[in-house]
Amino acid sequence: MSYGTVAPLVELQGVEKRYDGVHALRGIDLRVEPGEILGLLGHNGAGKTTTMKLIMGVLQATAGTVRLFGHSPIGGDADQLRRHLGYLPENVSFYQHLSGREVLDYFARLKGCDLKENSRLLERVGLGDASHRRVGTYSKGMRQRLGLAQAVLGAPRLLVLDEPTAGLDPEATGDFYTMIDEVREQGCAVLLSSHVLPGIERHVDRVAILGSGRLLGCGSLARLSADAALPSTIRISGDWAGVDWQQRLAGHPVEFRHINGHRMELTIGGERKLELMRLLLSESGISDIEVSQPTLNDLYAYYNRSGVQEVAS
Numbered sequence: 001m002s003y004g005t006v007a008p009l010v011e012l013q014g015v016e017k018r019y020d021g022v023h024a025l026r027g028i029d030l031r032v033e034p035g036e037i038l039g040l041l042g043h044n045g046a047g048k049t050t051t052m053k054l055i056m057g058v059l060q061a062t063a064g065t066v067r068l069f070g071h072s073p074i075g076g077d078a079d080q081l082r083r084h085l086g087y088l089p090e091n092v093s094f095y096q097h098l099s100g101r102e103v104l105d106y107f108a109r110l111k112g113c114d115l116k117e118n119s120r121l122l123e124r125v126g127l128g129d130a131s132h133r134r135v136g137t138y139s140k141g142m143r144q145r146l147g148l149a150q151a152v153l154g155a156p157r158l159l160v161l162d163e164p165t166a167g168l169d170p171e172a173t174g175d176f177y178t179m180i181d182e183v184r185e186q187g188c189a190v191l192l193s194s195h196v197l198p199g200i201e202r203h204v205d206r207v208a209i210l211g212s213g214r215l216l217g218c219g220s221l222a223r224l225s226a227d228a229a230l231p232s233t234i235r236i237s238g239d240w241a242g243v244d245w246q247q248r249l250a251g252h253p254v255e256f257r258h259i260n261g262h263r264m265e266l267t268i269g270g271e272r273k274l275e276l277m278r279l280l281l282s283e284s285g286i287s288d289i290e291v292s293q294p295t296l297n298d299l300y301a302y303y304n305r306s307g308v309q310e311v312a313s
Contacts, residue, residue, distance in 0.1 A: 008033045009158050009189050010055055015064035017050050017213075024050045026213045028064070032158065037180065037190040039200050041300055042210035048193045051210070052160050055191070056087060069157065083111055086156035090163035092147035096136035100127050100146050103135055104153070113154040125149045126175065141168050148176065152183055159183065159190045165199060177203050201296040209303045217303040221296060225270065228302050230294040232273045234266045235259075240285035248283075252276055270294075 010032035017025040025047045032038050042048050053059040054066050057073030069084060071077045094103045104118045122131045125145040135143065144166060151159055159180075165173045180190055181203060194200050201221070208218040217224050239262060249256065249266075254276060256266040268276050273291070280286055294302075 009069055010191070011065075011067040012051070012054070013065045015051075015054065015066060016062045017047075017054065017059065018062045024213050025054075025061075028210075028213075028215050030208055030215065030218065032189050032191055034157070034189055035184055035187050036205040037184055037192060037203055039204040039207040039296075040191060040193040040210065041197070041207055043304070045212075046210040047213045048210055049162065050213075052162060052191065052193065056085065056160060057081070083154065084157045086151035086153065086159045088144075088147045088151040088159070088161045088164050090166055092143050094135045094143065094146065097134055099132050099134055100138070100142075101131040103146060104131075104149055107150040108153055111154045117153075118149075121149045121152070124179065126172065140166075141172055144168055145172065145176075148179070152179075155183075155186065155188070157188060159188060159192075161190060161192045163194055164192065165194065165196060173199060197296045197300060207296065207299075209300060211304050216306065217299070221299065224299050224303070225294050228294070228299060229269060229271075230298055230302060231267045232270050232294070233292040234268065234273070234276065234280070235263065235290040235292070236266070236280060236286050237263050237288040238283075238286040240283065243283070243285065248279075252279070 008031040010030070012028050012030040015025055015028040016023070028047070028051065030051070040048050040051065050059065054061055055068060055073060057068070057078050060074055066073060068081050071081060073081055095106075098106070100122060101118065104122060105115050108115050108118055119128070119131075122128050125148055127142065127145055127149070130138070130142060135146065138146065144164070145168075148164065151161070165176055168176060177199070180192075184190060192200060192204065204221075206218065206220050207224070209216045217227070219227070245256060245264070252268070252275070253272060254266050254268040256264055258264050266276065270293075277289070277291075280289060
């Protein structure tokens, strides 16, 4: 079986999934390209976990097509495909009586990996000094680190990560994303589900937003922002005594409010932002300008509201 020339790594076309009376996924079209990080977002029950299980071959689609590395993730090719897949569930669980090193060695044997790499990997996730301890003595954050180590065993081509930073402190979370960026640079793609949107915003290439089993939006943050036409916020500081801002901004589709006598906040559509910036830069009384683009939280809220309205209509 050849995987070398397959693109995309994951492809879902018209995928439906029904459980007993429940329509979990409805017509999902989704792709994961080599070397990209795709954030899979949605409320509980939106269909994120079902989507991941379909990709990994744990579930079978009711309708539509699921491809992993160009092949069906269920059936005769499943075992070979999974050797190129790493998975970290939200609530990771290991044999409590084994040490961290013994757990990693166990999974390395299952994947046919060289055990010599495990010492380096345990050091990389911050468990080098604790590798000899029983997993039953580990904190949740330490178990999560061990879970990440087993997920990246054997240089997988795709990582599927379900709430991977659960239980990690801010420093460990930063280390986690640094490691994810490193494996991405080696060509590994990452499918990442998370509720901590500010944490993933700087790392994802694209996001897919699910709601009630539907794909509400998918694309880069810039693309989704443009499609949503969400406004930008500009905050200015300075000394502009005597400036009539109502008159100065006439003709510009902008909302503004005075925070105090020396600070003001303006809101304008993204397509008119540069035009407003030029006007502000020409004002001698302005000493500082701060621009805030729509955040991932803003986009997530917008597409969820739009999705609810679409279903209701």
